[in-house]
Amino acid sequence: xxxxxxxxxxxxxxxxxxxxxxxxxxxxxxxxxxxxxxxxxxxxxxxxxxxxxxxxxxxxxxxxxxxxxxxxxxxxxxxxxxxxxxxxxxxxxxxxxxxxxxxxxxxxxxxxxxxxxxxxxxxxxxxxxxxxxxxxxxxxxxxxxxxxxxxxxxxxxxxxxxxxxxxxxxxxxxxxxxxxxxxxxxxxxxxxxxxxxxxxxxxxxxxxxxxxxxxxxxxxxxxxxxxxxxxxxxxxxxxxxxxxxxxxxxxx
Amino acid sequence: xxxxxxxxxxxxxxxxxxxxxxxxxxxxxxxxxxxxxxxxxxxxxxxxxxxxxxxxxxxxxxxxxxxxxxxxxxxxxxxxxxxxxxxxxxxxxxxxxxxxxxxxxxxxxxxxxxxxxxxxxxxxxxxxxxxxxxxxxxxxxxxxxxxxxxxxxxxxxxxxxxxxxxxxxxxxxxxxxxxxxxxxxxxxxxxxxxxxxxxxxxxxxxxxxxxxxxxxxxxxxxxxxxxxxxxxxxxxxxxxxxxxxxxxxxxxxxxxxxxxxxxxxxxxxxxxxxxxxxxxxxxxxxxxxxxxxxxxxxxxxxxxxxxxxxxxxxxxxxxxxxxxxxxxxxxxxxxxxxxxxxxxxxxxxxxxxxxxxxxxxxxxxxxxxxxxxxx
Numbered sequence: 012x013x014x015x016x017x018x019x020x021x022x023x024x025x026x027x028x029x030x031x032x033x034x035x036x037x038x039x040x041x042x043x044x045x046x047x048x049x050x051x052x053x054x055x056x057x058x059x060x061x062x063x064x065x066x067x068x069x070x071x072x073x074x075x076x077x078x079x080x081x082x083x084x085x086x087x088x089x090x091x092x093x094x095x096x097x098x099x100x101x102x103x104x105x106x107x108x109x110x111x112x113x114x115x116x117x118x119x120x121x122x123x124x125x126x127x128x129x130x131x132x133x134x135x136x137x138x139x140x141x142x143x144x145x146x147x148x149x150x151x152x153x154x155x156x157x158x159x160x161x162x163x164x165x166x167x168x169x170x171x172x173x174x175x176x177x178x179x180x181x182x183x184x185x186x187x188x189x190x191x192x193x194x195x196x197x198x199x200x201x202x203x204x205x206x207x208x209x210x211x212x213x214x215x216x217x218x219x220x221x222x223x224x225x226x227x228x229x230x231x232x233x234x235x236x237x238x239x240x241x242x243x244x245x246x247x248x249x250x251x252x253x254x255x256x257x258x259x260x261x262x263x
Numbered sequence: 264x265x266x267x268x269x270x271x272x273x274x275x276x277x278x279x280x281x282x283x284x285x286x287x288x289x290x291x292x293x294x295x296x297x298x299x300x301x302x303x304x305x306x307x308x309x310x311x312x313x314x315x316x317x318x319x320x321x322x323x324x325x326x327x328x329x330x331x332x333x334x335x336x337x338x339x340x341x342x343x344x345x346x347x348x349x350x351x352x353x354x355x356x357x358x359x360x361x362x363x364x365x366x367x368x369x370x371x372x373x374x375x376x377x378x379x380x381x382x383x384x385x386x387x388x389x390x391x392x393x394x395x396x397x398x399x400x401x402x403x404x405x406x407x408x409x410x411x412x413x414x415x416x417x418x419x420x421x422x423x424x425x426x427x428x429x430x431x432x433x434x435x436x437x438x439x440x441x442x443x444x445x446x447x448x449x450x451x452x453x454x455x456x457x458x459x460x461x462x463x464x465x466x467x468x469x470x471x472x473x474x475x476x477x478x479x480x481x482x483x484x485x486x487x488x489x490x491x492x493x494x495x496x497x498x499x500x501x502x503x504x505x506x507x508x509x510x511x512x513x514x515x516x517x518x519x520x521x522x523x524x525x526x527x528x529x530x531x532x533x534x535x536x537x538x539x540x541x542x543x544x545x546x547x548x549x550x551x552x553x554x555x556x557x558x559x560x561x562x563x564x565x566x567x568x569x570x571x572x573x574x575x576x577x578x579x580x581x582x583x584x585x586x587x588x589x590x591x592x593x594x595x596x597x598x599x600x601x602x603x604x605x606x607x608x609x610x611x612x613x614x615x616x617x618x619x620x621x622x623x624x625x626x627x628x629x630x631x632x633x634x635x636x637x638x
Contacts, residue, residue, distance in 0.1 A: 064511050093513050104504035108423070118512050121415060166508075 015042040017174055017206040018063065022072035025058045031070060032058050036234050038225050042173075045200050045207040045220045047240060050227035051255065056210045059227070060178055063208065064098055065089065077173060094122050097167025097175040101182050103159035105151040111138060111162045112147030118169045137165040141195060157188035164195065174206045175199070181213040193219045214258060218244070226252050272297060272329065273317075279310045283333065285349070288320035294328035301333065311343040319350065330357050398595055402525065405517040409526070415514060416522045424527035428489045432535060435488065436481055440472070440539035443480050444546025447471050452555055461555050465562045466569035468547030474574040475626065477539035478581035481532065482589065486618035490593035493524050494614035497597025498607040506598070521594040528586035536582030540575070573638050577629070584625050592618040 018040035025033045032055030040046040048056050061067045063074060065081060073082040076092050084092075105114050115134040119125060125133065135147055141161040151159055160180065167175050177196065181189040193216050200207050200220075211217060217224070217240045224243065226236040228251055236243055236252045247253035271287030281304075305312075312333060330346065334357060337344035346354055375383065408414040451467040497520055500506050509516055544566055551557040596614035600606045 061507075064507075066507055066510060090513050093511060096511070098508065098511050100504040100508060102503050104508040106500075106505055106508075107503070108420075117514070121512070121514060 016040070016075075017042045017044070017077060018046075018208070019075040020063075020072065021075070023062065023069050023074065024071035025055050025062050025067075026070050027058075027067075031232060032229075033227060033232050033234075035072070036225075036227075038234060038237060040206060040208060041223065042206050043200070043204055044223045045196065045209065047217050047221040047224035048208065048210045048227065049212055049217055049224055049240070049255070051212065051229055054227040054229040055232075056212070056227055057178060060176055060208070060210045064096065064176055065093060094118075094170055095173045097164075097170070097172035099160065099163045099167045099175065099177045099180060101179045103151070103156075103163035105159055105162055105166070107151050110148050110150055111143065111154070111165070114151075114162065115166045115169050118166065122170055133169070134165075137168050138162070140168065140199075141165045142191075157184050157192070160184065160192060161195070164192075164199075168199070168203075168205075171203070172205060174208060177207065177209040177211070179211055179213075180209060181211060181216050186215075189213070189216065190219075196220050212255075214256065217256075226255065271320075274301065274304055275315075276304070276306075276309070279308055281305060281309045281312045282315050283312065284315045284317050285319045285326075286317045289322045289326035289329070291323065292325035292329060294325050294332060297329055298332040298336065302336065305336070305340070305342075309342060311345065312337050313345045314349050316348045316350075322353070327353065327356055327360075331360050334361065394599075395595065398598075399591070401517045402521060402591065405515065405522050406525075408518065409522060414522060415518045416526075417519070420519070421523035421526055424523045425530060427492070428485065428524075428527050429531040429534070432485065432488060432531070433538065436484055436535050436539055437542045439484055440477060440480055440542035441546040441549075443476060444468050444472055444543030445550055446546075447476065447543070448547035448550035449554075452550060456555075461551075462557055462561060462565055464547060464551050464555065464557070465565035468551075469544055469566045469569040470571070470574060472543030472547075473540045473570065473578050475578060475581065477543055478536045478578045478585060479622070479626065480543075481535045481539045481582055482585035482622045483619060485528070485532065485535070485585070486589050486592070486615050486622070489528065490589040490614045490618045491611045493590065493593030494596040494600070494610045495607055497594060498600030498610040501597070501600045502602055502604065502607060516598060520598075521590070524594060525587070525590040528590045529583065532582040532586030532589075533579045536579050540578060577633055577638060581626065581629060584629065585622050588621045588625060589618045592621060 016039050020036055020038050023033075023036040024031055025036070036059075048059055050056050058067065062069050063076075069082065073080050075081070077095070079088050079092050081089055081092065105111070106117070109117070112131065112134045115137050116130050119130045119133055123130070135144070138144060138147055141164050143158060143161055143165065146154065146158070146162070151162070154162065164175075180192050180196070184192065196207055196209070197220055199205055207220075209216070209220065221240040224236075224238065224240045225234045226243070227233075228235040230251075236248050240256070243252055244256045247256065271285065271289055272292070273284040273286055275282040275284060283301075314330070314333075330349070330353065334344050334346065336342075346357065405414060409416060448464050448468050452461050452464045455461045455463055455467075497506070500520075506516060509519060548559075548562055548566070551562045552559050593614045596610040596617065600610035
């Protein structure tokens with residue numbers, strides 16, 4: 012399973028209108044990887060994630076997810092792939108008018124044939140998996156930021172996805188909550204075999220969870236390095252990667 | 264050769280070198296004037312600029328601005344600039360200012376030439392028109408899905424929207440309509456009194472409220488109360504990435520967010536219009552009976568005589584159309600909101616302005632159609 016390709020970006024250019032953030036990116040994400048998209052602020056990490064999740068179209072090139080070309084495939088096929096993907100947004104993006112359980116039940120109601128009772132039980136299970144057992148009837152406004160992220164993750168896991176995307180999972184969290192979320196990501200990856208794609212610039216998280224990565228550079232607008240983050244730290248291919256992975260501490 | 268400049272910065276020229284002597288504290292210094300002066304003084308044969316310390320005292324950001332400007336000027340002219348005689352912290356700060364590793368990659372607030380701006384604005388308008396048409400088309404197909412039981416609209420969302428724009432709006436609609444009827448009666452009464460025809464105040468208020476005023480007042484109230492709330496709610500969902508979550512889940516934003524609000528307003532608006540008509544007539548009666556001493560029964564007799572089913576239905580039809588306009592403008596503004604707090608404010612304002620403008624346009628169109636049909 013390790014060497015099967017989950018995501019393949021070919022000649023991918025990302026940007027908005029005439030403004031190119033990243034050009035001609037080529038990379039692969041293997042099934043079961045925890046793949047990190049890292050780089051400094053403004054390098055196009057989040058935009059890359061928006062392309063992968065279908066929120067924006069690439070300027071050029073294509074993304075192949077589980078063998079389906081997401082740019083040229085038919086709508087139904089793209090939809091099928093999307094149903095097998097979960098996303099945890101920076102803010103959790105829970106629907107504020109619904110309880111946590113209702114948030115998780117929504118994708119299940121839309122895309123599964125389970126009975127309402129089973130859907131409710133599945134929602135409680137997903138909440139328990141992320142450590143929020145008993146919080147089903149709470150509204151997002153009644154829980155903390157870290158809990159919102161966990162609930163968002165429970166929703167992302169609702170349809171047993173093949174791939175889960177994380178947009179800056181550590182943002183706004185204290186070190187302990189951030190560490191706990193990292194552990195949760197590793198646990199989900201190990202126990203469910205889910206491919207994980209994480210956009211982050213948090214070094215602690217990068218080294219704790221990443222098995223593979225790409226480093227985006229805002230100046231050259233290219234992928235400057237690929238590989239396991241710990242390997243990149245040991246043998247940085249260039250000054251930029253070295254400075255990023257050592258928090259800018261230049262060798263004297 | 265020595266020239267004095269303001270305060271404690273002194274310029275000296277020696278052959279091919281230029282010295283800037285710092286001879287005392289540099290505080291609140293006019294750095295722009297200094298740099299302008301320096302540009303004039305700097306002859307073409309200068310190959311090096313030296314900063315020389317001669318009793319440097321206190322300094323502030325204006326001194327840094329001088330140094331930053333001089334170093335930049337030297338770089339642009341290919342002249343060597345020696346700042347080694349300056350204090351370490353000053354050199355560090357200038358170094359930091361030049362250490363920015365990124366150049367702007369797009370124009371920022373660059374002003375475009377007139378023709379380019381005209382072309383860009385025209386394309387923007389065409390794009391926006393196309394977006395609105397696309398949005399209306401999507402709403403049309405969502406309504407189609409609803410009537411063929413294929414919509415994913417949640418019943419609870421529809422009920423919440425209906426409660427918000429129905430029962431919760433009754434108080435404000437009643438009050439405003441009562442006052443509008445009262446004002447209409449007052450204004451009309453003053454004129455009619457001159458001819459001794461004050462009893463016709465009843466007809467004036469009844470026709471005015473039923474034909475158009477009731478619907479317009481409800482439209483304006485609901486655009487401000489409900490349309491703006493739609494824009495703000497959906498706009499905030501955009502800021503919180505909830506719309507992205509819906510999109511990536513493959514759930515239709517139109518079915519999920521627009522349809523319940525649109526249907527709720529389509530039901531509530533005609534009912535609120537009828538309520539407004541009635542409350543306006545009561546307001547008119549209040550003035551007629553209590554302030555102009557018209558007989559109560561006489562007033563209502565004239566009011567019912569003036570009541571016309573066609574006028575009443577035209578008013579209700581106005582309310583129905585206004586409901587569509589308010590829901591479309593509110594939801595469109597919200598869905599096209601930016602991703603910051605300021606954008607939510609802009610979207611809210613836009614929803615109200617757009618709704619009121621389009622309600623007036625719709626009133627004009629309906630009036631012309633009614634005139635042509637003889638209604």
